[in-house]
Amino acid sequence: MYSGGQLDEEKVFKDPVHRYIHVRDKVIWDLIGTKEFQRLRRIKQLGTTYLTFHGAEHSRFNHSLGVYEIIRRIIDDVFVGRDHWDHNERLLCLCAALLHDLGHGPFSHSFEKVFRLDHEDFTQAIILGDTEVNAALREVGDDFPQKVAEVIAKTYPNKLVVSLISSQIDADRMDYLLRDAYYTGVSYGYFDMERILRVMRPREDQVVIKRSGMHAVEDYIMSRYQMYWQVYFHPVTRSAEVILTKILHRAKKLYEDGYTFATKPTHFLSFFAGHVTLGDYLALDEAIILFYFQQWQYERDPVLSDLCRRFVHRRLFKYTEFHPTNEQMAKLIELRELFKKAGIDPDYYLVVDSSSDLPYDFYRPGEEGERLPIYLLMPNGELRELSRESVLVDAISGKRRTDHKLYFPADFLEDLSTKRTVKKKIMEILKG
Amino acid sequence: MLTEHAKVMKALAAAGEIAGRKKLQKMIYIAKKLDFPFYEKFDFHFYGPYSEELTCRIEELCALGFLHEVKEKKSGYVQYRYTLTEAGEQFLRHYDWDMPGLAECMQAMNGQNARFLELVSTVLYFEHLSKDEVKEKIAVVKSKQRYTEDEIEEAYAYIEALRSRCNKGACV
Secondary structure, three states: OOOOOEEEEEEEEEEOOOEEEEEEEHHHHHHHOOHHHHHHHHOEOOHHHHHOOOOOOOEHHHHHHHHHHHHHHHHHHHHOOOOOOOHHHHHHHHHHHHHOOOOOOOOHHHHHHHHOOOHHHHHHHHHHOOOHHHHHHHOOOOOHHHHHHHHHHOOOOOHHHHHHHOOOOOHHHHHHHHHHHHHHOOOOOOOOHHHHHHHEEEOOOOEEEEHHHHHHHHHHHHHHHHHHHHHHOOHHHHHHHHHHHHHHHHHHHHHHOOOOOOOOOHHHHHHHHOOOOHHHHHHOOHHHHHHHHHHHOOOOOHHHHHHHHHHHOOOOOEEEEOOOOHHHHHHHHHHHHHHHHOOOOHHHHOEEEEHHHOOOOOOOOOOOOOOOOOEEEOOOOOEEEHHHHOHHHHHHHOOOOOOEEEEEOHHHHHOOOOOHHHHHHHHHHHHO | OOHHHHHHHHHHHHHOEEEOHHHHHHHHHHHHHOOOOOOOOOEEEOOEEEOHHHHHHHHHHHHOOOEEEEEEEEOOEEEEEEEEOHHHHHHHOOOOOOOOOHHHHHHHHHOOOHHHHHHHHHHHHOOOOOHHHHHHHHHHHOHHHOOOHHHHHHHHHHHHHHHHHHHOOOOO
16 A cells, blocks of 8 residues: 555656646556556547647647646645645545546547547546556555546546546646647647636635636636637548548448458457457557558548548548538538539538537536536635626627538549539539 | 437427426436437536537537527526427428437426436436445435435336336337
8 A cells, every 4th residue: 555655756757838747656657657558648639630730749648647737736736735625635636637538549539439439438447447557546545446437537526626627627628728739839728827726726516716816717718719719620620530530430331341351450340340348449549540541541442542541641621611501401412412423422522510529618607507617716705607707708608609511522523534514513512 | 411410409309398408418318328329428517417519519509590599597597498490390301210219208308307307317327336326426426406315216217117118119
């Protein structure tokens, strides 16, 4: 047992966002060294975003260390000794912060959609299963892995602990906004995190923010808003994501139809068959996926090979704004028929992508059973929801934030050597 | 194309009108747990299972004019009511598939209040645990709602009834 066990000497990681990440607890050091945690080095934080912002090659490993460091600062520098904070929860918070994304797979958003998986189930399975992570956690106590799993699943009894890792102003969001801004090179993700950490206060059920820190939080909300539209919802990234998803769908379909692959999809077999073990899941990373995409460029199946070529060489689909009203839906149906006439399979080459298909969320003021909002701690001790005090936050949290795009292969349609008339007709409709 | 949007609309069309975002969330979650093919991702939140994806989808459907959202001020809180619009009904005509049993299931759930559906969805969220463990869990994670032993038993009975009826293609 080494609950509270410390290293002989503090270890530090250099980090471009937080400058240094400090590790004093032996269990944290041991967890970082496990093979399941090291696997996160091979999974990019932003999936296909690197095809739009070439700097966005950072991994889930970087981000996980960053979330841990933010939590460490909150606990050790701000919360220690304050009411409502139980310092016995310190190690639990640090471990949960470090491991919160442990179950993410390669290009996990597309993967989860196609194979109907949930990375959070795998996070639980890694923490509770026969793994190096589980062994390291059990050194703290037999029930410690279960507690860490509960914090990450948001079912742990101490809601304050949960809210540090997962709420509308949590360490996860603060790290990914700053980190994604840094690596993409955009200038709008920055906010004064140090200031926010200094004005965070523990309460029974969640972290609240001192009223004097409201402007720093406004900046955080605005950064989040801008990052969504400028980076996370970027139409080119979504185009890459659409192609990736369609490759996985096509490969699965071919497998189900008994197609003989030139490069047998060994690593995918249990995914196609729908009985994925933890071992199968952990064996996959982005390098392996990209290897298959490289190989599948040379498959006999023209759809699979074309889609893989598009992904590998960044020959992405073009897009047009698409507002799926009934009139537009009628056009979409017409387009599908025209695609078939042109010899282009609309199931793979004509795709509507909506903002609700994206794994990001805007600030919600917590109306009626939604997620808990951000509360400001007023000088008289009262708690007030952020958008009731901030005109700026109120202005953006009340807006509709929806977006739909229609993706298609412009290069196929512009090649008029075959099916000239029908392709011209398609382009006319797409250009509106 | 927009199939997941259409599924949510089919559920709403079957229910007629749903009063409350919380209720809507819990109804779709319960339907998903009853094996109706909803693929929105749910996490456990303060009020039980909640899907940001579903919230976004509802916003999109309202923005497209397919759902009508009415905001009502109640004592101390705001409630939203949802119904399908004529344009929404027209949109649904593009989708000629059906989810057998869904209509009866949604109508049955719509007759319950949000507090009870929150309990039912929480029981379903923890259904991999034993009944005693679920009761312990509810006492901890839902301490503020103060659910009684009888209510929890009622939730279990309700789930069983929903399941057996839905399997036969018609819900309680």
